[in-house]
Amino acid sequence: MKAVIQCVTDAQVAVDGNVIGKINCGFMILLGVCDTDTEQECKLLSDKIAKLRVFTDENDKMNLSLLDFQNTDEPYSVLVISQFTLCANTRRGNRPDFFGAARPEKAIELYELFMKNLENDYGIHVEHGEFGADMKVSLLNDGPVTIILDTDDWKK
Numbered sequence: 001m002k003a004v005i006q007c008v009t010d011a012q013v014a015v016d017g018n019v020i021g022k023i024n025c026g027f028m029i030l031l032g033v034c035d036t037d038t039e040q041e042c043k044l045l046s047d048k049i050a051k052l053r054v055f056t057d058e059n060d061k062m063n064l065s066l067l068d069f070q071n072t073d074e075p076y077s078v079l080v081i082s083q084f085t086l087c088a089n090t091r092r093g094n095r096p097d098f099f100g101a102a103r104p105e106k107a108i109e110l111y112e113l114f115m116k117n118l119e120n121d122y123g124i125h126v127e128h129g130e131f132g133a134d135m136k137v138s139l140l141n142d143g144p145v146t147i148i149l150d151t152d153d154w155k156k
Helices: 039-051 104-122 151-155
Strands: 002-015 018-023 026-032 062-064 077-082 125-128 135-150
Touching: 002 039, 002 077, 018 077, 018 125, 039 104, 039 135, 039 151, 077 104, 077 135, 104 125, 135 151
Parallel strands: 026 077, 077 125
Antiparallel strands: 002 018, 002 026, 002 135
């Protein structure tokens, strides 16, 4: 699985002009499910993201995770957007191929499991886009902080 994570002060996703997901502080996550991904990669990625220490503490050091904000007046949330283009192969030519992306049936299952893992295992509030829809995503990147995670990197 691949994820692009951005620390945000607000983010939203709209379909057909209607906002369907919106958060304040937290992560906006673009999530790509590849054809070789399983529930194991899904669990590894959700665990890593929940515990990822990229928010600044009182000393302006990147030392806090989403979990550090769960018992506050304004808990941090995540907005998850399905993004099959993260699984693009760009090794040859100038037109990417997307054969490495999981078929929709598998991708939807792992996309939903990823969100459930964050909610059920960590109590993180999750908003999301609409799988397969033409979405308009807007955000205010905080920092800016943008992290790219790929579970394939952890297997080496």
